[in-house]
Amino acid sequence: MSHQRALVLFAHGARAASWAAPFERLRDLTRAREPQVRVELAFLELMSPRLPELVAALTADGVNDITVVPVFLGQGGHVLRDLPLILDDLRVAYPQASIKVVEAAGENAAVLNALSDYCVAALESAPSN
Template identity: 90%
Template structure:
């Protein structure tokens, strides 16, 4: 059995392609720190790949351990409602894959501290 792992950074998406640039940098920084794990971006809407497309591609490539990190500052309707529904469907479609999700990035104390540090540094 293949035990490849993937870390999926899940963002909202936007019409402007330039909007994805910080997420692409985050992906690249994360990939450099975890070279043995596939680090990918997926979007809820307006950009590609969408999460279902990416999970299909990952599982077709033998990935069976997928962690989804919502790169959202808060847990609004997309994280609380849309994402769980999407994950339920994906788990039914791909029972061979363990798909887990962690809290929204903005809900994590370390992320909030980093943002606060940045905000305070603006005063200097």
């Protein structure tokens, strides 16, 4: 199947490979829900692919509509400063592609409500000491 659209889950990255496991599960769950969209995972640092590498590969494959979802809980320096600079460079390097970015996942009301539901449920499921 040829994908013309991509959804890029953008995470920080870490030295331990196991750190990426929840992000890989999120990618896989999202792929299952959106089979007509190419869903990929990219990292800011320490892991591959980095966002510029992934966008290069996507555009080489003919993907021209890219949405970036920062899977960060808050909008710290990486989301507020680093990501916009990376996106500016990518938009110059790949003018044929529409590269959009949405708010950090942790800034979204639905995500916060889901996390709150999980936290409240923890009151019932946590073992008693």
